[in-house]
Amino acid sequence: MTDTAPRPTLEAVAARAGVSRATVSRVVNGGDGVREPLVARVRRAVEELGYVPNQAARSLVTRRHDAVAVVIAEPETRVFADPFFALQLRGISKELTAHDNQLVLLLTEGRDDHARVGRYLAGGHVDGALVFSLHLDDPLPGLIQHAGVPTVFGGRPGWSEGSGGAVYVDSDNRGGAREAVRHLVGLGRRRIAHITGPLDQTSAADRLDGYRDVMGDGDLGLVVESDFTPAGGERAMRELLERQPDLDAVFAANDLSAAGALRVLREGGRRVPEDVAVIGFDDMVPVAEQTDPALTTVRQDIEGMGRLMARLLLRGGARGGEQGVGDAPSSVVLPTTLVRRVSA
16 A cells, blocks of 8 residues: 555645735635735645645635536437537537536436436536537426526527527528528429428428428428438438439438438439439538548538537626626527538
């Protein structure tokens, strides 16, 4: 066995810096009223001794935990298989790390998980929550409201009551879908199908609306609901080919669905883009550039959305310091752009 060196204490830092314990406490916890020369001495002593503040004690003083919950309303099998979530989490993590905040990841798969997340948020463990991939019947918004924690949502809220004051970050899903379908029309395509995402999510509903802005409500056989997964894209594409064997273009609601559709078209001997043009949505480069052929898609800044969500939360939930006292964050809708590759 080896002896473990005792952790440096506030008293040790105070003795090294030649100041009182109260002065050290104010500097370490971000308090005001300490002259700059003393602040410098305390920080130098902290560094020399390797002092690490006791987070529990610090929280009692500052009423902050320097931790943010990231709540994804999907099961872990979906979250860890879809690069969309990895990109968004990377953006969130970068922003939180830059402000010395910890990320606490919470996933939901069933009603028991919803209750657990609600209890955790209400327990005062975090300073706020970032929530995305909500479905229309999801109880999380009500649980979060009951918990009373500052919250920023990823995606436009779709619930009917109590969403007026919700702060969210979204992409121009409808406008991006319109641009994609107009591009297909400009290529001379007339039998343009749409593989949707789950229509209980606003992003999928908005992309369907964008498709209909161009194509109208005409042939319902050209629209199949899917689930944003490659397997779902495959199932939807097979159904479309059975219904509409003469289709000449497909707009898929995300890149993973488009990748599944491309596999089915290739297996069926359909040439892309000669016989059928295909466009996705997201521009997740690991997916879009590795499909066969490379995928034309609508780009949304997924990592940037994550960073902006975290930034809005830190600004709105700030209690002093440089994060923006009194700032009232407002929702943001980011633009999308069409990225042309080989498939359309």
